[in-house]
Structure formats: C-alpha cells, structure tokens
Amino acid sequence: MNKSLTTASLALALGTALSLAAVNAHADDMAKSAAKEKCFGISMKAKNDCKAGAGTTCAGTSHADYQGNAWKNVPAGTCEKTASPTSPTGFGQLKEFNAKGA
Amino acid sequence: MSDGLIASMAQALRDPAQPCPAGLRESCPADPAQRFAIYRNNVQSSLIDALADTFPVCRALVGADFFIGLARAHLQACPPRSPVLMEYGAEFADFIAGYPPAASLPYLADMARLERAYVMSAHAADSVPLTSRQLQDLLSRADLLHDARFQLDPALALVRSDYAVASLWGAHQEDDVTAALAGVRPGQPETALLVRSDLVVAITAVPQSSGELIQHLIDGASLGSAASIFQARHPDFDLASALGLLIAYQSIIHVQLPGAN
Incomplete structure (x- = not known):
C-alpha cells in the first residue's frame, strides 16, 4: 500500500473526526450539565441507576420501591416535582434522605 | 484446622x-x-x-x-x-x-459477558483523556500518525455478539421493560461499546466495523495498520466516524508517537 496516501487519509480521517466532535462537543456539554440530575427516592425496586456489582454499596439493585438512598438520572428540574411516598417533602430529592418509616 | x-x-x-x-x-x-x-x-x-x-x-x-x-x-x-x-x-x-x-x-452467555464487562468497567482505574488541543496537535505531525499507537481508557470495553445484547440490555433499563423489548430483534448481531462517564457506565451498540477498529487499537496495533485492516474489511465504512467515537467518548488517554517515549 502507498504509505504517503495512507498518511494523508489518516490525517484526513482524524481531522474529520475532530471537527465532528467539536461540533457535537457544545451540544454534549449542554446535554451533560443541563439535561440530567441525580434524583433520590423515586426509583422502583431494582431500577436505580447506580450499579457496580456484588459486594458494593450500590450492589446492582435497590431492594425497596422509593428507597431514599437509591438514585436515578432524570431530566434536570423534574426531580423535586416527582412524587415520592417515602420522602419527607413528598417529592424526590437531590440528596439521599432517610425514608419515612424506615 | x-x-x-x-x-x-x-x-x-x-x-x-x-x-x-x-x-x-x-x-x-x-x-x-x-x-x-x-x-x-x-x-x-x-x-x-x-x-x-x-x-x-x-x-x-x-x-x-x-x-x-x-x-x-x-x-x-x-x-x-x-x-x-x-x-x-x-x-x-x-x-x-x-x-x-x-x-x-442462546444470547444468555453473551449477556453475562456484557454484564461482567459492565462491572469491570465500573471498577476500572481512572484516567485522564487527551484534550481536543492535544488531539489537534497530532494533525501537525501527520507523518507520524501511521505508526502511532493509541492507549485507550481502561474503562472502555467491547462485547461482540451474534445477538442484540446491547439493545436487550438497554430495554431492561427502562421502566416499562415489556414495551421496550417489543422494539428489539434479538437475532440482530451487535457490537456493544462500554464507556464510563461520571462514574456511570453507558452501553451503546456501535457498527461492527468501528468495534473491530477499536479492538485492533486496544490490542496494540498502530493506527496505520488498524486503519488498513479496517479499510480492507469494510471499504464502505468511514474511518473518521470510527475514530470519532473514541473522541466523542473521550476514550483516548495517550498517543505513543514513533521515536518518542
């Protein structure tokens, strides 16, 4: 294979990949910072987003519905409007809490 | 005793x-x-x-x-x-x-492979990705790109399957699993890419061609030889979009240029 052609096409591919990423980076940052927040106390049993396998504090799954120390990623701004029967405020919270009656 | x-x-x-x-x-x-x-x-x-x-x-x-x-x-x-x-x-x-x-x-074993890879990714060592400026600087040394070797984030992993394991896994993360599963064709081969961001592992299906390119880079192939294999096997696919995945997920942590340490 002609190595100089390969070098040119590699640089072109990397350059294209970088410019594509630059266009998307702004959207990604927005998406990351604005679109999601950690919300405690709203996830159903075994549906929390923190999972790290057996023997860890996230241990794959929460064991009760609306568990106060289990969180789920939700669209930003919606957490404290989502009903949570275990939460002292009646809604999801941005920090973990002790569930009512627990 | x-x-x-x-x-x-x-x-x-x-x-x-x-x-x-x-x-x-x-x-x-x-x-x-x-x-x-x-x-x-x-x-x-x-x-x-x-x-x-x-x-x-x-x-x-x-x-x-x-x-x-x-x-x-x-x-x-x-x-x-x-x-x-x-x-x-x-x-x-x-x-x-x-x-x-x-x-x-038949897809149960591959799903176990994927879930095992998920846990390994969650516990992989932290790394610092190259900045876009550092990546841009590589373009000024294009003559060295052919023999450059990429070191990727240890939390990045690939699981290739003859079944739609990434889509099946994704459907099981939804609140309504049954509805989500209705849109999945289990017999569709998929390559699952695992990346970690903010301590959360994400699993996405990527084109098989991109998965092969990334696997060659993980295995230590130079960019030039990985790209040659890629283009010989997948002439219709775009090298830029395969590299774009690694850039978008900030998975490139080091590039070893020939002659440098």
Whole structure:
C-alpha cells in the first residue's frame, strides 16, 4: 500500500473526526450539565441507576420501591416535582434522605 | 484446622449432597452436621445473591427460579477464587455457554459477558483523556500518525455478539421493560461499546466495523495498520466516524508517537 496516501487519509480521517466532535462537543456539554440530575427516592425496586456489582454499596439493585438512598438520572428540574411516598417533602430529592418509616 | 479438614470443608461447602466433614466439633452441645448445614446454606445463598447483583439482566431473562438453579450449578463448578465478591462470576458466561438447560436462550452467555464487562468497567482505574488541543496537535505531525499507537481508557470495553445484547440490555433499563423489548430483534448481531462517564457506565451498540477498529487499537496495533485492516474489511465504512467515537467518548488517554517515549 502507498504509505504517503495512507498518511494523508489518516490525517484526513482524524481531522474529520475532530471537527465532528467539536461540533457535537457544545451540544454534549449542554446535554451533560443541563439535561440530567441525580434524583433520590423515586426509583422502583431494582431500577436505580447506580450499579457496580456484588459486594458494593450500590450492589446492582435497590431492594425497596422509593428507597431514599437509591438514585436515578432524570431530566434536570423534574426531580423535586416527582412524587415520592417515602420522602419527607413528598417529592424526590437531590440528596439521599432517610425514608419515612424506615 | 488441618489442611485436610480445610480441603474437605471447602469441598463440602460447594455441594449440599456432600456429608458434613469429619472432625468438626462444637463448643456447645449441638449437632455439628446441623450447624454445618446452616453455614453451608448461608455461604451458598450469599454467593447466589452476589451473582444476581452482578448479572441482573441475565436473572431477569431467565426468571428468579431458573437463575437460582443456574447459580447453584455454577457454584459447584466454579467456586470463588478471590475474597473480593465483585470479582465472583468471571467464568459465569463460559459456564452458561456449556450449561445445556440454558441452550434455549442462546444470547444468555453473551449477556453475562456484557454484564461482567459492565462491572469491570465500573471498577476500572481512572484516567485522564487527551484534550481536543492535544488531539489537534497530532494533525501537525501527520507523518507520524501511521505508526502511532493509541492507549485507550481502561474503562472502555467491547462485547461482540451474534445477538442484540446491547439493545436487550438497554430495554431492561427502562421502566416499562415489556414495551421496550417489543422494539428489539434479538437475532440482530451487535457490537456493544462500554464507556464510563461520571462514574456511570453507558452501553451503546456501535457498527461492527468501528468495534473491530477499536479492538485492533486496544490490542496494540498502530493506527496505520488498524486503519488498513479496517479499510480492507469494510471499504464502505468511514474511518473518521470510527475514530470519532473514541473522541466523542473521550476514550483516548495517550498517543505513543514513533521515536518518542
């Protein structure tokens, strides 16, 4: 294979990949910072987003519905409007809490 | 305890059909065999629970009862080799592949491979990605790109399957799993890419061609040789979009240029 052609096409591919990423980076940052927040106390049993396998504090799954120390990623701004029967405020919270009656 | 007693205990803990090892004594008047049975039951159920924590989608696919039987058979064949519970299950996928009762669910072994890769990715070492400026600087040294070797984030992993494991896994993360599964064609081959961001592992299906390119780079191929294999095998696919995945997920942590250390 002609190595100089390969070098040119590699640089072109990397350059294209970088410019594509630059266009998307702004959207990604927005998406990351604005679109999601950690919300405690709203996830159903075994549906929390923190999972790290057996023997860890996230241990794959929460064991009760609306568990106060289990969180789920939700669209930003919606957490404290989502009903949570275990939460002292009646809604999801941005920090973990002790569930009512627990 | 003597080595012989330890070995016979380890053997008997794996299999409820084995008798209580001889030589166990109780300090209070109680039947050692009964006490041993309780201990064995606790050991076995904690290891079965550990597998269920690490392989939640596999468990959902086969149901709780089948999973317990599968986990128990696995325990007899592959007892833990490390005291770290998170590492238990390294051989689970291979065990499933050779477990005849699971043969009717052909994607179960690959799903176990994917869930195992998920946990390894979650616990992989932290790394600092190259900035876009550092990547841009590579373009000014284009003559060196052919022999450049990429070092990728240790949390990045690929699982290639003849089945739609990434989509099946994704459907099981939804609140309404049944509705989400309706849109999945399990027989569609997929390459799952695992990346970690903000301590959360994400799994996405990527084109097989991109997965192959990334795998060559992980295996230590230079960019030029990986790209040559890629273009020979997938002339219709775009090298830029395959590299774009690594840039978008900030997975490139070091580029070794020829002649540099």
